[in-house]
Amino acid sequence: MFQRVPSRSSRTSPLRTRAAVLAAGLGVSVALGAGVATAADATSASSAATAVQAQAAAQAKAAKTAKTAKTAQAVKAAAKKAAVAKKAASWVDPVKKYTLSAKFNQAGSRWQSTHSGQDFAVPSGTPVAAAHGGTVVKAGPNGAGDGPAYGNAIVIKHANGTYSQYAHLSRIDVQVGQVVGTGQHIALSGSTGNSTGPHLHFEIRTTPNYGSAIDPVAFLHAKGVTV
Template sequence: MSKRVTSRKSLTSLVRTRAVVLAAGLGASVVLGAGVATAAETGVSSAPVSTANAVQTQAAAQAKAAAAKKAAATKTAVAKKAAAKKKAASWVDPVAKYSLSASFNQAGGMWAHKHSGQDFAVPTGTNVVATHAGTVVKAGPNGAGDGPAYGNAVVIKHPNGKYSQYAHLSRVDVRVGQTVSTGQHIALSGNTGNSSGPHLHFEIRTTPNYGSAVNPVAFLNSLGVKV
């Protein structure tokens, strides 16, 4: 009798133990399965989100770079326009490298009256440029109409009503009626006319003709051109 009871108890205990183990196994499986499912779900959803974020970040960076490039291009264009405008409004020396020789109002036997301009001592063939934008009103030999003493000459009318004259030229490269810009090549220096040596005779006038000259150095200095 006691053996049967023991056997039954043992059997019941064994059954209970197996049930607990089985339940525990099933629970672990459920938990593990849920974890795997969650991991799988996270993997599927997170990958597209990360890619989308990367694409958006790249697009934003490209847009920012494009905007910066456009701003830089605009700034450069504005700067070039301002520089061109400043150049158009400015005055320059008629020759780049020179030594000053005979000055305005200087007395001497070379002139019937006092010297009417400023002489820039330069070698024959030196590039001569328009000191300011304007229109050519005189060009050619015989002082372009002002007399043989000037040799080959050019006279340019400027928007402010003043005229610039360039004389003793070896070659004239502009024609009457031609529009020129500030610093544009107009001729080559020389030793033509009543000249003691190669140089450029330069005048600023109030009319296109001889006899209306003003001090060209003082005039250029007043406009910021240091002669």
């Protein structure tokens, strides 16, 4: 009777089987580790790209804000410069809150011929302003040289070849040769000279002297001043 002996090829060594399983497991681990590493790298790259984009957006926004602020500042500066230029070129009323009384060329016993200016009825001590920028060419009592009827008076020469006169003043706050701006304080109103009550006598002249006056209200109207 023969005993069957298993062939060597049909038998599987437990040790070999275990080695194969371990090898397979190691391959899976290596493959899984590579996949995890690849995913981590991709996530890191995406986060970096997002950070760069956010930084670029922030820088662009900051640059835009700075540009807007600079533009606004330039516009504001230009507007201020234009306002100053406009004020320098404009004319204004010599006093505020007044009542018009005796008018230009008005006849009456108070004047040798006719009234040479426009009277602004205001309380004594009312601030008087230069109707336009210019240079003071006359300032003092006795009408600043035009006669005692004017009392204390001032005459200002303007760049356009005209002159403005302010009379019956209680106080003079400028001197001859002084340059004044449009609307600048020059005196206080009063009732000096030939005056029946406190008011400002205002003239527009073609020369600095008496006798060259023109209608001051019509002149101011032409300059855009509502009198």
